[in-house]
Amino acid sequence: MAGTTQRKREVFPSKDELSVALAKYTANLSAKFCKEKGFFTVVLSGGGLIDWLCKLLEPPYIDSVEWSKWHVFWVDERVCSYEDPDSNYKLAMDGFLSKVGIPNENIYAIDKHYAADGDAENCAMLYEECLRKLVKQNILPLCTYGKYQYPQFDLQLLGMGPDGHMASLFPGHPQIHVIDKWVTYITDSPKPPPKRITFTLPVINSALYNLMAVCDDHTEQCPRSIAEIFKHNNLALPAANLTAQVEEMWYLDQAAASLL
């Protein structure tokens, strides 16, 4: 049965130090799950996160992480071709996944053809179908959360937009309330591109470990959103609704945490 965890946070003086900690956190969980059950299910997001994961590509992690045991997913994806610079898949492939030895069949991307056609509804439907197959294959266990069951990932690496969005759940948009689906879609995202698919909130919150990494590039909005979440628990901001089954950890750089 789903529980809720206490929100934890660590603040780092710089992005670089945050990246070092992010690599350590991910590598430790990878080792733990590979030892306990023989594989590790990890969910990526887009945005700055892929850049901050770069320390995993350096010693000691590049050699010590059991990459062949990773199964990789996306918490959200932009509905565009794999070659489009907006694609979260392309971002992760170019910047990270192509540099480590994860078997291709363990990398679960959005459907190539529906993505290139801009068909968000079918992309969401097929991604959910893919997750359901993996449940049947015992790669993903189910977690009861509220009145439904959802797939449970070991670790999700999340990012927050300055407006407080996480995945492609945006403030004031209805997708945050969807509970009867695992994957949903949006066709009018306020952040371009407009068509995206996204895990629903209960799927996000069913993960064992959720790590939210936020670095601010000197916008005023990002530290304000962080303060709204940590000081006022303002649930109108989607990221304030984050929880996890074992640990909900926020890694912030000093700039993002400047109003705390």
Ligand SMILES: O=C1O[C@H](COP(=O)(O)O)[C@@H](O)[C@H](O)[C@H]1O
């Ligand atoms: O559009 C998106 O934005 C969020 C946050 O990205 P960032 O550029 O502010 O780091 C990201 O987590 C999500 O995956 C992506 O599709």
